[in-house]
Amino acid sequence: MHVKGIYLLISLPLTVISYEVLEVLNRESVTLKITGRVDEEKLRAIEWSTNKTTIVEYMYVGKTVHVSTRYKSRVDFDVDTFSLRLRNLMKKDSGIYMAMKNVEGRPKETVAEYHISVLEAVDPSLTVVSNWSSSDSCSVTVNCSAGDASLISSSNSSCSLEGGRSLLSLSFNHNTVSCTHSNPVRWRQDTMELKPLCPLNKGNQNQESRAQCWVWLPIALVLSLIIHVDVWKRRE
Ligand SMILES: *[C@@H]1O[C@H](CO)[C@@H](O)[C@H](O)[C@H]1NC(C)=O
Ligand SMILES: *[C@@H]1O[C@H](CO)[C@@H](O)[C@H](O)[C@H]1NC(C)=O
Ligand SMILES: *[C@@H]1O[C@H](CO)[C@@H](O)[C@H](O)[C@H]1NC(C)=O
Numbered sequence: 001m002h003v004k005g006i007y008l009l010i011s012l013p014l015t016v017i018s019y020e021v022l023e024v025l026n027r028e029s030v031t032l033k034i035t036g037r038v039d040e041e042k043l044r045a046i047e048w049s050t051n052k053t054t055i056v057e058y059m060y061v062g063k064t065v066h067v068s069t070r071y072k073s074r075v076d077f078d079v080d081t082f083s084l085r086l087r088n089l090m091k092k093d094s095g096i097y098m099a100m101k102n103v104e105g106r107p108k109e110t111v112a113e114y115h116i117s118v119l120e121a122v123d124p125s126l127t128v129v130s131n132w133s134s135s136d137s138c139s140v141t142v143n144c145s146a147g148d149a150s151l152i153s154s155s156n157s158s159c160s161l162e163g164g165r166s167l168l169s170l171s172f173n174h175n176t177v178s179c180t181h182s183n184p185v186r187w188r189q190d191t192m193e194l195k196p197l198c199p200l201n202k203g204n205q206n207q208e209s210r211a212q213c214w215v216w217l218p219i220a221l222v223l224s225l226i227i228h229v230d231v232w233k234r235r236e
């Protein structure tokens with residue numbers, strides 16, 4: 001889990017609410033704690049919700065916990081600290097989570113707020129599409145893929161694709177080619193040796209070909225993200 005920051009919201013009438021931004025990996029768990037003051041003397045109830053849907057309601061007087069059926073199998077509520085543990089988070093769980101206290105004779109008040117974004121844990125994989133070599137030149141085309149996206153590159157040119165909070169990059173170095181997928185909580189790389197793919201090449205390269213990189217993305221992703229593509233040609 002990555003805590004991206006804690007933010008303050010000031011609204012009128014003058015109340016200050018702080019909220020925390022959390023970035024969590026797919027299938028991970030997170031514990032949300034109460035950050036505001038809860039005076040138990042006149043407390044009636046504590047309620048955790050997301051998008052105006054109640055997740056848990058705890059009736060303090062009767063000490064009864066009511067968990068929404070939608071969340072029953074994957075949340076734990078702690079009756080002593082009022083914290084909420086969310087297990088097995090999925091992408092669709094991204095959103096705003098709030099805890100409210102209900103104190104006798106007062107309007108409901110927010111006592112915790114979290115903005116959660118669930119990031120995909122994807123492993124990059126590198127495969128050879130084609131390879132060709134002669135004594136003075138070598139050409140290798142590889143496919144660097146992660147999740148639904150892939151980058152196909154030949155002519156020894158590196159490229160990268162940025163979408164949302166993740167980066168997929170394909171880079172050629174001296175003797176290797178690597179495919180890297182990263183987001184703020186995870187970094188993974190797949191690497192391949194170039195020499196075995198160019199068995200006829202003697203080392204004196206003749207690399208005059210154009211830089212080429214193809215990006216493959218599912219349509220849904222193209223529509224929902226702002227995509228930024230960089231292509232650069234390696235120069236010695
Ligand atoms: C909350 O609403 C937003 C936008 O309507 C949606 O993208 C998100 O998945 C919802 N989150 C939950 C946990 O229902
Ligand atoms: C690249 O490799 C991935 C995983 O093997 C595959 O799903 C994808 O279709 C390939 N992309 C292209 C353009 O061949
Ligand atoms: C890519 O270029 C580098 C240096 O320019 C060279 O060492 C390497 O062998 C080349 N690889 C391929 C596959 O062309």
Ligand SMILES: *[C@@H]1O[C@H](CO)[C@@H](O)[C@H](O)[C@H]1NC(C)=O
Nearest residue numbers: 131132133196197198199200
């Ligand atoms: C392509 O790569 C393989 C090793 O994966 C090698 O055995 C083969 O000779 C290469 N082909 C050419 C034309 O260089």
